[in-house]
Amino acid sequence: MPDKFDAIVVGAGAAGLAAAYKMAGEGLSVVVIERGDYPGAKNVMGGVLYRSAMEELIPEFWKEAPLQRPVVEQRFWLMDSQSAVTTSYKAQEWAREPYNCFTVFRGQFDQWFARKCAEAGAIIINETLVESCIVENGRVVGVRTNRPEGDLYANVVVLADGVNSMLSKQLGFHKEWEPRQVALAVMEELKLPSEVIEERFNLDPGMGATIEIYGDSTLGMVGTAFIYTNKEHISIGVGALLSQIRQRKVRPYELLEYLKSHPMVRPLIKNGKPVEYYAHLIPEGGYNAVPQLVGNGVVVVGDAAQLVNGIHREGSNLAVTSGRLAAEAIIRAHKMGAFTARELSTYEENLRNSFVMKDLKKYKNASHLLETNPQYLNEYIPFTNMALHEMLTVDGISKWQKQKTIKERVLQQRSLFSLGKDLYKAWKAVK
Template sequence: MSEKFDAIIVGAGVAGLAAAYTMAKEGLHVIVLEKGQHPGSKNVMGGVLYRQMMDEIIPDFWKEAPIERPIVEQRFWMLAKESVVQTGYRGMEWSQPPYNNFTVFRSKFDHWFASKCVEAGALIICETTIKECIIENNHVIGVRTDRPDGDLYADVVILADGVNSLLGKSLGYHREWRKDEVALAVMEELKLPSQKIEDRFNLDKGMGATIEIFGDGTLGMVGTAFIYTNKEHLSIGCGTLLSEMSKKQVKPYELLDYLKQHPMIKPLIAGAEPCEYYAHLIPEGGYKSIPKLVGDGVIVVGDAAQFVNGIHREGSNLAMTSGRYAAETVIRAKKLGSFNESALSYYKDLIYQSYIAKDLKKYKNASHTMETNPAIFNHYIPAANKVMSEMFTVDGISKSQKQKLAMKHITKERSLLRVAIDGIKVLGAMK
């Protein structure tokens, strides 16, 4: 038998690297196997990384990690064809160390994170695809790679292999995801001088902003579009449920082109040069789609476990926390000397006691409610724009008359009762 590890981690995304770092720091013998050329080469993110969850793995990481900009402002846009209703928050507390969130480029960030794992003692092997788990008496004991003589063995295999998780599927931990359980997201990096970014987004030097866009940014489909500021790039992208895209017969790149041409967005990106294009799936099934998380000798983390909170644009943090929890579980299991499902179920306890499962449970019906009530995106958002336009137009019409007009816009082709039911449904999905 070839060399045996305490843990094999499949996938060098933030979930796998969080697991690797945490175990290596405790002296465990761990190996990460990644099919990409280097960690980060296959990973796509709009790019907001959450400080707290990364700090829990490497304290003060932001002092040396390749971050782009600390985010001091988060804007939310309800976009109509030629207008936008805006809200958001900007806070000076976010411009001071230790900051709140950062934009990052995953190609650089994961590369750096991987180097910290190696410093801590982990082995990372790239350009290696895991074909299957090796199973003996229903217990996962290792992995079969695409390399000659490429079987590797470990007490535990951690599946951090991302949204499709073919390995989780082959173990029977989840079925093929339905089209309403995954979103297809596309994004571009646009190069723009930092001074221009700061002028256009009203930012102090080095600081960043995010814009989440609902409504016309996805042509009224369930999903979001976004613009994030990096040092010398803007990230612009959009994603909708695959089921929505195939219903509407919209191609992802057409959606992105539409977004870039939108009159509210065009001036923000004017003159910016496209330099990278990405397309990637995002798990959106939420709480109800969480697969089997542990088995004898195996743990599933990050996107592979459907740990994405689409309502709050959170994924990297859930990935990092779940990776850390998996590592803590393996460290504990090693002390107990048992790696069966019962010993590894400690991971499930950590997940279900944490913000990960609690937040996913809170929004367990959100995506379905939005998909089955398209008016949320394609009726109320345009109506809100009309109402605001009329309210802010000073034209001699009395304010009480304007309030009546507002009501008319909201109830156009929808009865008051219908509006009330829609409101109850939305509140129900968010409670």
């Protein structure tokens, strides 16, 4: 193994592997360092991988990658304690090539993706923790690992070390995340026969569905619960801002069991046998939390750079795209033979011109709005359930009277003025 590479990638996740694949494909010498037993061993994702970002790298990857199910239906539930208002979109276009997105197991997908990187010429080193970047004369020149004589050198280091982002914090690119800048999510895989999953979720063989659940599923905290179908497993999880979980004194595993016992959820997962339990942080700081992305000899990609669009539960696509754009900038710098922040800044520029930063910018105030205005999840979702319950429960009371009751109950808690204001604020935050 050479002691100096064109690029070192820290972390074999979606962003790091995307960067490694692209660079290795262009003939750069690349080493990927992963702390798990294998790529994916430490990676946790609700489970949705988007096709378009991945296809920019590997055309028709779905023909060979280990995927679970193409997602043909996305459901949304506004949940109260005994009920839910539900909506969904289901599309046959999503059931055929080129597909929209897939559920995946990262433990399997990332191993495949890493093999693709190796085929392209990258070296993958597992079971190795990068403890720090080696900095000389104001530039990153390599990494220090936990192995004896474990220093490695490169022209550029790609920090794809995930949401905890310890390495760019060490470099001073950002401070420690605040508890309101991350969500804490817990999840389980429940094993069920594929026919049972297809029946319960009204799916054609092999096809998949996702459910995002708001409201009582997080006890009104800013966050979501989710249920995703895999081939023979259901992923079920719940996450909310760490600041609110702490404030509300919630034990995350109790919240997960509460969700699993909800009357809307219980029949879907009945007899599902738990096979694995996870916890993970999700970057939720959005646009305002994105740290310095580029330094001399170093770039930051994926979760480490807070690149998650929480409103649309998109993350893997932002990760893959950021990795690819970082790689393109490094390839360009390689041709120029210079690797300072100035040469590498095309990464940041291209990221800003891509959907990644544009989408983060569009929703930059949304999470904060929900956090500072708990009524959206805490009151309006119960109101919606109550209103439909009133109108749809037939009990001899006139609809005029029911409408009046609904209005009175809402106005007991909210003035018309504050309702109007909240509607306007919500529109402003997502427009």
